[in-house]
Amino acid sequence: MAKGGxxxxxxxxxxxxxxxxxxxxxxxxxxxxxxxxxRWGYERLRExxxxxxxxxxxxxxxxxxxxxxxxxxxxxxxSSKSVDPVFPNxxxxxxxxxxxxxxxxxxxxxxxxxxxxxxxxxxPDFRVDYGTIVSCHMVRPEWDKPIVSxxxxxxxxxxxxxxxxxxxxxxxxxxxxxIEESGKKCLLIASNSLSHRHFVTETNPPxxxxxxxxxxxxxxxxxxxxxxxxxxxxxxxxxNEMPEFCxxxxxxxxxxxxxxxxxxxxxxxxxxxxxxxxxxIGTGNAIMEWPCRNWGA
Amino acid sequence: MSGEIVKSLIVPAHxxxxxxxEKNEGWQRVRDAYDDARRQIEESDADLIIVYSTLWxxxxxxxxxxxxxxxxxxxxxxxxxxxxxxxxxxxxxEFAEAWNQANINRGLESRTVSYHGFPVDVGSVVALExxxxxxxxxxxxxxxxxxxxxxxxxxxxxxxxxxxxxxxxKAVAVSxxxxxxxxxxxxxxxxxxxxxxxxxxxxxxxxxxxxxxxxLEDVGQLSRTIHDQIRVKKVVAFKPMWWLSAMNDNRNDxxxxxxxxxxxxxxxxxxxxxxxxxxxxxxxxxxxxDVDFYGGDRxxxxxxxxxxxxxxxxxxxxxxxxxxxxxxxxxxKAPKPVGAYPHARREGDLIYLSxxxxxxxxxxxxxxxxxxxxxxxxxxxxxxxxxxxxxxxIARILEEAGSSLDKVIDVTSxxxxxxxxxxxxxxxxxxxxxxxxxTRTTLAIRALPTPIAVEMKVIAKA
Numbered sequence: 122m123a124k125g126g127x128x129x130x131x132x133x134x135x136x137x138x139x140x141x142x143x144x145x146x147x148x149x150x151x152x153x154x155x156x157x158x159x160r161w162g163y164e165r166l167r168e169x170x171x172x173x174x175x176x177x178x179x180x181x182x183x184x185x186x187x188x189x190x191x192x193x194x195x196x197x198x199x200s201s202k203s204v205d206p207v208f209p210n211x212x213x214x215x216x217x218x219x220x221x222x223x224x225x226x227x228x229x230x231x232x233x234x235x236x237x238x239x240x241x242x243x244x245p246d247f248r249v250d251y252g253t254i255v256s257c258h259m260v261r262p263e264w265d266k267p268i269v270s271x272x273x274x275x276x277x278x279x280x281x282x283x284x285x286x287x288x289x290x291x292x293x294x295x296x297x298x299x300i301e302e303s304g305k306k307c308l309l310i311a312s313n314s315l316s317h318r319h320f321v322t323e324t325n326p327p328x329x330x331x332x333x334x335x336x337x338x339x340x341x342x343x344x345x346x347x348x349x350x351x352x353x354x355x356x357x358x359x360x361n362e363m364p365e366f367c368x369x370x371x372x373x374x375x376x377x378x379x380x381x382x383x384x385x386x387x388x389x390x391x392x393x394x395x396x397x398x399x400x401x402i403g404t405g406n407a408i409m410e411w412p413c414r415n416w417g418a
Numbered sequence: 419m420s421g422e423i424v425k426s427l428i429v430p431a432h433x434x435x436x437x438x439x440e441k442n443e444g445w446q447r448v449r450d451a452y453d454d455a456r457r458q459i460e461e462s463d464a465d466l467i468i469v470y471s472t473l474w475x476x477x478x479x480x481x482x483x484x485x486x487x488x489x490x491x492x493x494x495x496x497x498x499x500x501x502x503x504x505x506x507x508x509x510x511x512e513f514a515e516a517w518n519q520a521n522i523n524r525g526l527e528s529r530t531v532s533y534h535g536f537p538v539d540v541g542s543v544v545a546l547e548x549x550x551x552x553x554x555x556x557x558x559x560x561x562x563x564x565x566x567x568x569x570x571x572x573x574x575x576x577x578x579x580x581x582x583x584x585x586x587x588k589a590v591a592v593s594x595x596x597x598x599x600x601x602x603x604x605x606x607x608x609x610x611x612x613x614x615x616x617x618x619x620x621x622x623x624x625x626x627x628x629x630x631x632x633x634l635e636d637v638g639q640l641s642r643t644i645h646d647q648i649r650v651k652k653v654v655a656f657k658p659m660w661w662l663s664a665m666n667d668n669r670n671d672x673x674x675x676x677x678x679x680x681x682x683x684x685x686x687x688x689x690x691x692x693x694x695x696x697x698x699x700x701x702x703x704x705x706x707x708d709v710d711f712y713g714g715d716r717x718x719x720x721x722x723x724x725x726x727x728x729x730x731x732x733x734x735x736x737x738x739x740x741x742x743x744x745x746x747x748x749x750x751k752a753p754k755p756v757g758a759y760p761h762a763r764r765e766g767d768l769i770y771l772s773x774x775x776x777x778x779x780x781x782x783x784x785x786x787x788x789x790x791x792x793x794x795x796x797x798x799x800x801x802x803x804x805x806x807x808x809x810x811x812i813a814r815i816l817e818e819a820g821s822s823l824d825k826v827i828d829v830t831s832x833x834x835x836x837x838x839x840x841x842x843x844x845x846x847x848x849x850x851x852x853x854x855x856x857t858r859t860t861l862a863i864r865a866l867p868t869p870i871a872v873e874m875k876v877i878a879k880a
Contacts, residue, residue: 188650189496189683202535206561209533246491246502258531266558272495278650279603305795319477320762321565322527351516 122304128175128296128414130386131166132351132393134194134314134406135182135255137205137212139163142328143260146329149213150360155328162397162408169410170260170308170393177221178261178268179228179296180310183376184252185272189239189278191292192272193225205251211327216254221267226302227252228269230297231302232295235284238274256312266308273376280324282364282375288294292358293384300385309385311378315347316340316370316405321403336403344398344405351409352395373404391416420841423584423694426591426662426672428454428629430687431541431548432621436548437500440705442608442620444680451678451689452548458691459549459590466510466587467550468556468578470661471594473506473541473705478559479527479555480574483559484514488536494545496601497683504545510556513581517558520577520798523713523787526570541594541605547691549592568641573712575664580787580798583842591665593658597622597686598648598678604681614684621648623688624678631671631692632697638663662692671696710785710803711739734866737782738835749818753777756867761815764880768817771876773832776807779814788869789834809850812876821878826856830875836862838873 140148175185185192197220205212219359225241232239237403277285300307318336335341350359360380367375374380383389389411396408436705439449487507514530521528542559548666549558562572564869582589613619621644628637638659645656666672675691735756740748746760747769755761755772762771776784790796813823829851833839840860864875
């Protein structure tokens with residue numbers, strides 16, 4: 122069996138506003154559009170991946186928050202309605218997706234063998250978190266690829282960013298090893314924004330773009346710094362500066378997804394492609410792609 | 419109509435007491451305590467259960483469930499292997515809508531949610547499943563705003579109480595929360611369960627000691643310290659105690675009973691009942707601002723400087739600078755008059771005050787909220803807050819005149835809704851001017867010039 126591999130790693134933020142603005146048939150609310158800068162960014166990402174052959178999407182979302190280790194969905198067919206508890210006016214999405222349980226279990230087992238606390242989620246009533254659904258929909262709206270859904274272990278809440286990163290680096294290595302042994306070609310998604318200070322009011326309509334901007338100059342500076350490091354291939358420096366970034370930008374990277382992604386890709390020194398940047402209710406969001414498929418062995 | 423909190427509860431959010439109490443003696447004791455609390459509610463005359471859940475975070479202000487019958491199957495994000503809970507809840511939508519409006523009246527960002535499939539949080543589901551399994555009593559559920567701090571949380575409770583009183587509810591207030599919330603980060607066998615650390619256990623027991631003595635406001639005062647010491651920072655601040663304390667008028671002399679205290683996967687799970695009967699000890703020790711209206715500290719970076727102010731615009735006549743003249747007494751510490759007259763006038767040894775309402779000097783806001791919006795639509799308001807503000811304004815004018823509240827000799831009070839407001843007005847009177855002992859006449863009138871519910875005409879000795 123040929124070795125599996127990662128064809129690309131993506132930073133793919135999940136604000137439900139993006140799906141709301143796209144008006145897919147699965148989502149109940151209807152919008153006039155909005156957040157075009159980011160939606161066009163996703164369009165460029167999809168174009169970049171159009172001819173890339175891959176078998177499965179592996180995604181880590183901060184909106185399946187687990188405090189007792191890292192969990193993996195172990196139910197093959199997941200079908201229900203996902204309603205965002207924070208923005209239910211924007212996101213009520215009827216989903217029907219397939220889980221690659223075999224690969225999920227392989228990553229689970231590999232992480233377990235490395236001493237990590239992990240658990241398979243086999244309850245058929247479980248609802249897939251909206252972060253996973255939004256990111257997957259924006260990257261691959263055809264929903265024709267199975268996914269592996271990984272929870273966000275909130276080790277930062279219990280310990281520190283440093284401990285969170287140690288765990289996510291190990292989980293990333295386990296993910297890469299399991300993928301390699303599976304023989305599958307995988308697209309990896311870290312589903313999170315960058316700076317994450319929300320506005321606490323909502324415009325009417327929510328897609329009124331005249332009110333959209335970053336919450337503060339400091340958040341903007343941090344976002345640009347992180348993007349520049351990604352564009353310059355400074356993955357190790359991103360990891361090094363992650364504690365300050367999480368604290369000062371209230372960054373959603375505290376959920377571990379970006380660190381996990383960088384680790385799974387081997388902490389690359391190759392540059393990432395910026396497909397788009399924009400704000401959503403004040404938070405900073407970048408759509409980035411690391412085209413691992415072009416890097417050679 | 420006079421509503422009140424007939425009982426307050428602190429209950430844990432984990433699903434174990436619902437799904438598998440038999441697996442651990444402590445979990446079973448939590449379940450038994452829940453059952454005991456349920457019986458106490460059934461034996462009371464409660465007609466509403468108000469749930470404030472720390473497991474439902476919100477960003478856009480506070481959200482209040484307004485679907486009359488939320489139904490779904492709940493699976494816990496961590497403990498999915500324990501099973502599923504099918505829930506079908508009965509929501510008091512009229513109360514939910516009124517609470518939402520009361521929040522807005524008091525300056526809060528707020529909205530209701532009513533959507534099929536909305537994921538009611540695990541804490542609310544567990545609490546209502548065990549406290550109200552047959553939906554005999556309608557409920558209302560409110561989110562926890564991730565950014566809100568004490569002032570916002572206190573005002574949230576006061577807005578809720580505006581509606582409890584306006585609708586004459588006999589309500590049970592429920593804070594769904596752990597004490598220490600640090601869980602074990604790895605799976606454990608049920609028999610291995612214990613409080614995560616000795617330090618967490620000691621803090622939990624101190625909190626429960628206070629609560630068993632009915633010292634709810636004291637626990638509220640300690641919220642920030644408790645949050646620093648024994649809380650994993652999932653949300654900002656240990657706010658449910660602020661909410662529950664404000665729901666009980668920030669009292670420190672309730673009657674408390676701890677029905678259970680056990681570990682659930684390392685976290686501190688307690689069932690506590692607080693009854694409004696005074697335990698006979700301890701006066702209120704309230705040394706933080708008792709905020710009535712949320713002025714907001716948000717959107718300070720918003721570039722839209724033309725946005726309308728959040729505070730309701732109080733429709734009414736134009737304001738005047740108080741008339742100066744011989745014997746006139748005026749002060750910038752009292753609200754501007756609505757006509758050409760002074761705040762007070764001294765004649766011999768007596769001071770005659772013009773009619774005094776609750777409007778605040780400077781921003782013209784009305785503590786307790788206006789009685790109607792700018793379109794004339796009635797709003798819920800707090801007569802006690804308005805009456806207190808009237809007395810405060812009187813005191814400021816008298817102070818300017820060199821007099822004081824204890825020299826008031828005669829008062830004529832005007833209420834726009836005698837049936838609704840006399841009781842609350844009378845209660846504040848007893849706490850303030852009632853202790854001075856002036857003669858008093860109270861009249862019902864059709865309206866006042868501004869959207870207020872109470873005004874007083876005062877004569878005092880100089």
